[in-house]
Amino acid sequence: MTIKGPTRKVTNRCFAKTIKLLFFYLMISPFSWANDPVNATALGYPEAILKEELAEETITGQVLDESNNPLPGVNILVVGTQRGTSTDASGKFSISVPESATTLRFSFIGYQSQDVPLSGLSTISISMKPDISALKEVVVVGYGTQEKEDVTGAVSSVKGSDFENLPTGGAQQALQGRAAGVNVVRNGGAPGDAGSIQIRGFGTVNNADPLVVIDGVPSGSMNDINPNDIASMEILKDASASAIYGTRAANGVILITTKRGGFDSPVKLTVNGYVGVTNRMKILDVLDAPTYASIKREAYSNDGLPIPSIWEDTQYQTQKTNWQDELLQQGTTQNYDASIRGGGKYSSFAISGGLYNEKGIIGKSNYKRYNLRINTDHKIGKRIKIGQNFQFTNSHNNAPNTTSSQTGLLWSAIRFHPGLPVKNDDGTYSSNKGIGAFGDINNPIYTVDVQDLDNVRNRFLGNFTGEVELAKGLKLKGNIATDATFANSRSFDVKVTDQFRSTSYNELNVSNSKTWSFLQEYFLNYDTNFDQHSLNLVGGYTSQTFNYEFAKQRGRDFASEEPSLRYMNYAGTIASLGNDNGGKSYDALQSFFGRVNYSFMDRYLVTATFRSDGSSKFAEGNRFGYFPAFSVGWRLSEENFVKNALPFVSNLKITGGWGRLGNQNVSSLQYLALINSSYRYAFGDGNPQNEISGAAQSKLPNTKIGWETAEMTNIGLEAGLWKNAVYFTLNYFIKDTKDMLLSPPSLGTIGTADIPDQNIGQLRNQGFEMEASYRKSIGDFSFNIGANAAFIKNRIVKLATPGAFLASQLYGRGQQEIVRSYEGNPYGTFYGYQTDGIYQNQTEIDSDPNLANDSRRTDGQIVAGDVRFVDLNGDGAITDQDRTILGSPQAKINYGVNAGMTYKGFDFNLFFVGVGGVSIYNADRMQGLDASYPFNLYAEAENRWHGEGTSNSVPRVSTLNANRNFRPSDLFVEKGDFLRLKNLTLGYTIPNSVLEKVKIAQARFYITGQNLITFTKYSGMNPELGYIGSTGGGSYRQLNVDYAQYPQARTWTLGATISF
């Protein structure tokens, strides 16, 4: 290493040059500068900077590995410049160097870097030596990094390259199936819907999202990051790994590290783009117009009622429209991004920008995101390092409503009359208006066409980091960050006059909000080694404040609906939104943390962590929580008896740990009794009346509210065989969520005020997680296969009172109760009646012991073709007390399988995800077979009972439905297991020999398919249903209930990545 002149000067020069070259890259053809320095000079570069490039010589050579085989892909850098290349498939290279250059640096992952002095040589051949320490993979842990071998907690790593260029809207979706115990629950397939992440099962009935830390900043959504900017994601799963984030770690922690420029690495411009199309995977079979009418007629006849003339009217019995066909159209996906990364001796940088645009398969649903990221690192002298990260995201999202069981778009398309055209001959939309018998649904295509909504988010996430080496091994580090999101949503609802569900005014809703947080943290890091002891200490202080402020406005009665007039100043009236007019909230966390990592002889490992957290969510006196954790590990593979007995074992480690974590992710201010002053009434003579406000307590207080804690025990085994060609990890864990914050049974006698959470619930998740991988190279062919699986059992251990349950929202216009969660059972179980086939004749009804004392039998309310419900409590009558748990939405196993292979320039990758041992409640089908609704029915209704022996599973049709055949029952519980070919990628990388001629460092072209094949027995549109509903007011979310959610789609994309 040669440094000419004072350090500072060189730094400045390098940095300035970097920036200039960067500018140059952007503005000019990237090929020109190296070939045509004169041109560069003409553009105004001072000769001094370019001087070293003026006199050139070419150096060629070959790089071999330790066994003298050619080593392709080795990076070669002219030290002190930005110039570099890499070896081709035969390990050969050719590079032109300036006369002033003195040294070439050869580097390759897993090998020791070598600096070779030039001293006039024109041919250099070297062999690289494996770097034992570099083989040690480094993983990011909270407030530091650790060698993977020394980690005693449960940590999964996902590399950015695993999901690079997959057509996913965000990193969250990309994580699905990638790591054991990390379950990404997709809530349907709407563009921009990130889904939710569950680490190690359903951790709490409250917000169970893991903490996402982006480059050291605890922050919200990870979907705002361009997945192509991510270098790695580390998932801290057990208490030992995550306790350093005590407060918010109970549901796991995801550490995201974005790509950075490396010091002394050539500046590399990478341009990346893919475009593709998205299509529906399935549509549900529904009745055609004539069959619909004939089945409705049969329903009236079955009831002994006269058939209303509309069902005889032939004008509605010509099949005209398959509404799902009309609604589910082709979508598109596009992604373009570019990055420039590299660095000199003292500064490095990474700048990237991108655009992702996904148009969904339903209507105008669209998700568009612009990204900008700037990361830099600087060394000041030998002891100071500073760095900076900045991320800007602008996103637009306008997904329509597809979760309402009363007006959802897909729900409507399944049910709208198939004998009506999309548009009438006069160009107006067809409608049920004036044909009440067909039900109060609006034409779904009309709904799509008049949709006018946009949700915009602008997010700025930035932090500064600094590090000072105070003494050998002792560093003081600081991190200051802000995360600010400015959101604006706007929707205009036209006045609907010609559809069944009409409105008497048009309405504009505008809301603006800003969310900002400020983080500051300071900590000391001390590393030391003595004899065979190795010790790392981390300890410090962190605080983060969170502010939120919003305002909403509603305007009505716009005299014209011209798009240019859809603004608040044109509204005829401004309607008050009461409490929703606006507001502000503030929360804060304040914490101290510390961790000790100690190892002896590289084989006996101990980690101990402690964190003390204060949270403003709780009243004084309950604010502080204390979260300890420890773990131990034993690296058996370092013991001689293992080395001797099992020489093929390259790594073998067993670990065990325990810790306590906290969750404070619940509503603020629950310790106060709040008065809502915006209840409304009207008084006064005449028209209009006076608008009157009222005030009442809207929340009962719980002054004792405190931390929800999770205690977790983890036992792990990690093994690598044959130089880690086979790698295997196994973890067993028990996670007990204690003092879980629950709304106690919200007795109706309390009224409708919000019930505060109380620390009364207990939940247990326990299970196994395994990850395994195998890689092998045979000549030019190499392949790898990896699999992960988690077997997790979820149980609610304790609720407020014995026998109590957690309630959930009711389904559909019939307001049916489908979900209850009971003690001793998984969360979110389906609840209803057991059935035992269909009564085939009256004799079966008369002799049925289930109905022995049921007055409905003697009253003649049950007839042949009705469902035989099972009298579980044995009282001889079917009543509410006969309901029971019918199935669980919690999967017994979640798994992912990844297989990749490369041959010469080709790469091929398959990625499967699957779940097993899970049930789905097909509520849409329950309603879709019930002819007492006016709507169209599932085609399955053709298999209905219509005479003895015709069906034992689909009951007869009826408009009166006296036996309530379509009450929630096991008839509509289906197996939800699926295995999905999530991604398939075939790529081709153009050989270096070709690329060198055009001065391109790398060029790869690829085709990717997503959601290509799904193996499932589930009869509905899509087995990935996710969560629906919200938690609050004594009601809890539902999982795996089919409301005709936005289905997932199949995507094919073509793309290219080119680096210079």
Added chain:
Amino acid sequence: MSLLLVMNACKVDLLDTTPYGQVTSQQYWRNGDDVVAATNAVYAPLLEEDGFAHTEYCFDNCSDDMHRAGDHSDETALELFTFDASNSHLLATWATKYEVISRANAVLINAPKVDMDETLRNRSMGEAYFLRGFVYWRLSLIYGEVPILLEEDAINLNFNKPKSSFEEVRAQAEADFLKAAELLPVSHAAAEAGRVTQGSANGFLAKLYVYNENWAKAIEYADKVIGNGAYTLAANFNENFELETENNPEVLFALQYETGWTADNSPAFYHTPQAYGGWGFHEPIEDLVEEFEEGDPRRAYSIYAPGDPVTRGSQGTEPFEADMTRVTGYAFRKYSAYTDAGDMSQSLNAPFLRVADVYLLAAEAKIRSGQNGDVELNMVRARAGLDPIAGATIEDIMHERRVELAGENERHQDLMRWDKGGILDISAHYSIDRGPYKPGRNFVKPKHYYFPLPQREVDLSNGVLVQNPNY
């Protein structure tokens, strides 16, 4: 510098937070304005669809007057008596009704402690007593036996209570109405019209005593209303159902709506035919339409029938057509009003007690106690321009109530009351096939006199709340 930041950040007040834009209950109850606002809030839940705007009307689908006409399967089950205790309407209205009780209790607990104008205090407490009494009254009709929560229960957070007997619930309603009648003024300033009055409380007491078959008291309390010049029949029947005159002296108690301000999903929305912007539930059946006498103008004011001219603001006048309804060809008109532009208005109030009802209650009490009720009955008939009846019988009362109060949530309760009084057999009455939209139904006595308690509440109470018999 870092150290300074640490010191600065360590200030404990980082964790102190403020309920921005909200007050806490400790800061509340400062003055008369707070008491009035808290009293206003007692009225608010009445407007919810789960409170009185929709659910209560669904309970009257059980009558022989109307067809549910919606597509809510739980309403089918209610109308056909095939419901069970998990029927969602039984559940939804429970909490909303107890919310009224809870807010009334808050006023009754705190108003006496506030330094305020005595007249205003009496008015507010009278309103709170009335609304609590009204809810216990409705609970006694719907469920029969329910838990009674009073001020001390609210103070002690004693919510999981066993139910009281039917007589106790009824007595609670009576006691609250009596206190309200004592405290409330006879009338309010024009700007406050719609607040309950002495007449509201006395009117409900008259009704309660008729249900209790306490004829003397029924007549006594009815007289306190119809004998008071402040409470008179509107000159025209339709004034009760029009925006300009909806708070006329005849209306003793009504849900007060103002579009754009109060809750949507009002009775107007549910009853107005879909062709005019509503949802078109609760459609009258032929049997009710035929009950009206020839020439009774109330038929056309109460019900849209095919051919009726309908005027909707600037959209002009068009005839009503049968296919504007969902099924029966008829729609209630009482709950429909239109803006100048001809759109459905959600400002229309929904009456729950009118002076006409009190006249008919007085007439019934007199007839059933062996007296002559012609005067009271004929007041109502005369207002409709119909000939007087001499020597009116209970059958005349039954007829008059059905047409005068059609769709006003009285019929099913009236029929059950008359059944219990031995005047008719409701099981036989409901088993009659009244056409495709009201087939014969199986009313089981005594099971169907009351609806079951919401099964979810029974299950949540951990054994404290016992289900009604027969469910």
